[in-house]
Amino acid sequence: MSKNHRGKGLYSLPSRGRGTCPVCKATRIKVLYALLTQNDDKLTVCKRCRNKTVNI
Numbered sequence: 001m002s003k004n005h006r007g008k009g010l011y012s013l014p015s016r017g018r019g020t021c022p023v024c025k026a027t028r029i030k031v032l033y034a035l036l037t038q039n040d041d042k043l044t045v046c047k048r049c050r051n052k053t054v055n056i
């Protein structure tokens with residue numbers, strides 16, 4: 001379970017796991033973390049947003 005979002009495993013992901021975070025709008029950040037919204041939707045966000053509660 002450790003280091004799931006590091007190293008060569010990222011190379012197989014689209015854009016190597018990078019993109020724009022839908023929560024904080026940071027660009028070219030690693031967007032890898034599954035976040036559950038209040039509507040029970042799954043959202044992938046950056047590490048800065050993984051513990052946030054979002055209402056989108």
Ligand SMILES: [Zn+2]
Pocket residue numbers: 021022023024025026045046047048049
């Ligand atoms: Zn973010």
